[in-house]
Ligand SMILES: Nc1nc2c(c(=O)[nH]1)N[C@H]1C(S)=C(S)[C@@H](COP(=O)(O)OP(=O)(O)OC[C@H]3O[C@@H](n4cnc5c(N)ncnc54)[C@H](O)[C@@H]3O)O[C@H]1N2
């Protein structure tokens with residue numbers, strides 16, 4: 031049984047769900063645009079598509095062989111082939127002459143079936159050798175073909191006007207191929223959001239450069255740029271801003287020019303020089319308007335009940351763009367690198383999904399696959415090691431997949447039975463786990479019907495553990511009410527780096 035704690039009163043702290051809902055309420059899908067098919071992979075379709083062409087577009091051969099009239103082969107048998115004159119070749123991509131009754135035409139896979147022909151006898155069922163050589167004068171047919179043998183009928187996949195894909199479909203490789211096959215060259219789609227990354231902090235230097243005292247390599251810029259790509263969005267720009275409100279406001283306004291969303295890291299907590307706090311501090315609601323000659327930055331900072339990633343903020347940057355005003359949403363993440371990863375997945379990924387029209391797409395999505403906070407809780411794993419978690423904050427801890435622990439170490443955990451009996455689907459899972467532990471014990475097999483995880487680093491969810499973050503295969507998600515995770519406890523799971531698009 032996980033050790034639980036009284037939820038501490040945190041009146042100024044929002045739940046993850048409430049905060050993400052607040053951010054999403056400010057966002058709508060980007061306007062759909064006509065998109066060539068070669069650029070449509072990974073986007074969401076914004077129109078219903080019906081077939082402009084039948085598939086196949088014309089009746090054709092499924093085999094390399096001989097196009098015949100089935101009735102001309104009625105008496106054929108392996109020992110008594112029917113001999114037909116060969117009237118020519120039908121390579122793919124050509125329009126054949128009609129078949130003269132009582133003859134055959136040599137035909138290739140995918141080539142158009144000649145008029146009057148109703149079957150194809152594959153070359154292996156004739157007296158001819160397969161492969162590249164001139165057509166024979168005649169062919170011995172060794173099987174009696176039935177009408178339709180090795181023939182693919184025009185429109186047997188889809189007919190003209192049939193529904194092919196509906197608006198809201200996430201365009202995978204198969205979807206794009208399907209659109210091409212029904213005659214389209216472009217579709218209306220929600221574009222890839224363009225994301226500007228802005229890292230704040232006077233301590234940041236270019237990776238690989240010598241570090242003056244107090245400086246660190248800027249790893250968040252690269253982390254965010256990579257996460258943007260992994261979540262199906264496009265990197266618009268990457269910039270660094272110093273620790274003053276003025277320099278930050280200017281950087282944000284510049285970043286807004288080519289972007290649909292700005293994501294910043296750092297400067298949102300309680301430091302004396304946190305620039306986003308300075309930008310946001312004028313207003314009693316935590317909302318502020320910072321005006322410059324070129325634009326306006328409006329921000330709301332919040333504390334969110336998650337760890338890491340407590341200090342968060344969002345708002346809009348309003349700019350003049352080609353004589354019109356444009357409002358670019360901005361999401362401000364805390365600077366600690368693990369906080370950046372976790373905040374991206376919990377807040378930015380759903381925001382990108384909304385902008386890209388992916389909100390209601392079923393099935394897996396690019397990157398972490400997270401669209402809404404509760405998606406994180408739909409996959410489950412069990413803890414193979416114990417760890418502590420701050421009560422009152424939902425923990426997202428970097429973990430790796432490990433073998434099921436031996437039965438003894440699982441059963442040692444006090445209160446396991448209670449947890450299993452109260453968990454949904456507990457009976458089946460408990461049997462599975464017992465079997466799994468048993469199998470591990472007796473055979474050493476690693477095969478397991480249950481995922482087991484352990485923290486990637488002995489310091490758990492420390493938000494500064496940037497170097498070891500790369501070893502994480504997933505984030506384990508532990509509820510706000512939990513204070514300690516014991517071996518065998520169930521946790522939520524967000525798989526990292528499973529599917530991504532570039
Ligand atoms: N008195 C308090 N201090 C802090 C609180 C608090 O509630 N009260 N919250 C802590 C939490 S939780 C977090 S998270 C951090 C968030 O701080 P900021 O968003 O203001 O971020 P910074 O102070 O700028 O940086 C934090 C940390 O991350 C490093 N960092 C920043 N940018 C980068 C980058 N681009 N690449 C690599 N590393 C970066 C930075 O050097 C700091 O070590 O505040 C706590 N403090």
Ligand code: MOO
Nearest residue numbers: 338339340369493
């Ligand atoms: O919320 Mo901070 O992100 O815990 O380290």
